Amino acid sequence: MADNVQNQSLPLARAIEAQLVEDISIGLLEPGRRLDEAGLAQRFGASRTPVREALLRLAAQGILVEGERRGIRVAEYTREELSQIFEAMHEIEIACARIAASRLTLLSRHEIEAAQVECITAAEAGDRTGFLRANEAFHQTIYRATGNPFIAELASDFRRRTGPFRAKKFVVKQDLLAAAESHERLMQDIFSKDSTTASNGMMSYMTESLSKALAAN
Amino acid sequence: MADNVQNQSLPLARAIEAQLVEDISIGLLEPGRRLDEAGLAQRFGASRTPVREALLRLAAQGILVEGERRGIRVAEYTREELSQIFEAMHEIEIACARIAASRLTLLSRHEIEAAQVECITAAEAGDRTGFLRANEAFHQTIYRATGNPFIAELASDFRRRTGPFRAKKFVVKQDLLAAAESHERLMQDIFSKDSTTASNGMMSYMTESLSKALAAN
DNA sequence: TAGTTCTAAATTGCATTCAATTATGTCTTT
DNA sequence: AAAGACATAATTGAATGCAATTTAGAACTA
Structure with a gap:
């Protein structure tokens, strides 16, 4: 079932980005949690492309980090x-x-x-x-x-x-x-x-x- | 003619990103200059996807800015x-x-x-x-x-x-x-x-x- | 000639597809 | 039973295709 991303004619990628920030800030997505594109795409009822875009933006902001090997995670710090x-x-x-x-x-x-x-x-x-x-x-x-x-x-x-x-x-x-x-x-x-x-x-x-x-x- | 992006087995998107940073820092791409995905894709001999990814990253860093309506530009400041x-x-x-x-x-x-x-x-x-x-x-x-x-x-x-x-x-x-x-x-x-x-x-x-x-x- | 409207081209957002790399699991071998 | 090698599945990187929106231009009207 796709989450209802509040669609104020925002680009899909931005809406997903905002929702992920929300999820992280309230602790629903805990630090260290790995995010896979396909899974999120399914959750948001979108294709991988806008999800990928959202992840990229968040990674550039330091909210997510790209792991050494594979996968992108919610930033966690020692x-x-x-x-x-x-x-x-x-x-x-x-x-x-x-x-x-x-x-x-x-x-x-x-x-x-x-x-x-x-x-x-x-x-x-x-x-x-x-x-x-x-x-x-x-x-x-x-x-x-x-x-x-x-x-x-x-x-x-x-x-x-x-x-x-x-x-x-x-x-x-x-x-x-x-x-x-x-x-x-x-x-x-x-x-x-x-x-x-x-x-x-x-x-x-x-x-x-x-x-x-x-x-x- | 495709630019020879120094390919140290870097992901293509990262290589393009690095090249764009270089171009901007040496003033080859002046502030206010609009960048279109297709044009850059052709220049780098790649598809629009990795170019898009590079632009996104740079925009998230504030090096590029996304215009109100359309187009992404090299940041210029009053x-x-x-x-x-x-x-x-x-x-x-x-x-x-x-x-x-x-x-x-x-x-x-x-x-x-x-x-x-x-x-x-x-x-x-x-x-x-x-x-x-x-x-x-x-x-x-x-x-x-x-x-x-x-x-x-x-x-x-x-x-x-x-x-x-x-x-x-x-x-x-x-x-x-x-x-x-x-x-x-x-x-x-x-x-x-x-x-x-x-x-x-x-x-x-x-x-x-x-x-x-x-x-x- | 200036302004308006309509059409065509360009550009972007998103979806889908393909390819390549990494992880996983099983099967062997000792 | 443990370790290694191989095969298969999962996941990401990149390409292509398509639709929708915006810009540009031309033609038409006042």
């Missing part, structure tokens, strides 16, 4: 690699915070605050899925606040790649509330409009995030 | 965008220099020095192509010296994307020599093993690089 990838993300996030702080507009500020409200609401309700989505939006607003779409895209890419590993940090309601509180501190640092304060704030935020992610993986 | 993309690259390069300095090994140091010797040799010979290649290698060794393959990959990606624009800076022999001298200063800052010195050094290096690139584009 603890060493995980630490490295978080270090890279760390650098970018810090740059985002610093730039966003230095260019903060009233609009960006409102957007960040609004996103944080969503996070708190979801955290207090213990709504894990809702929180993950809101958390995502929160960080995206910070990226946009840099006013630099290239940096924002970069940060988003890392977020996609690390999604499955970060998600494991959030198990109980307490985890969500703790994350929301971290947001609060980070927000104030960015709103200070001081580059150093903002980058230091993001630095401690990311350090905390990394240690939690390493503990959970 | 001055505004160019400044933004250089800002992003700037951030990453600074992080690389800082990390490389803090983790510098004897081996990395030798590699960087050796690469710089190549740069000087090419610059003094007025060998533009040779210099571009050596310059590339010089920066790659710094990336590798971070010990973090993810950051190194990131930096490489930006280098590929900005290649055509940076290349325009190098017109006469004097440009090459000036760049080699900048390398010298940057190297010493990194070899100081002091994070702050290294990142400040890279910061001024990149600022200089950006202003030259903007002047040339």
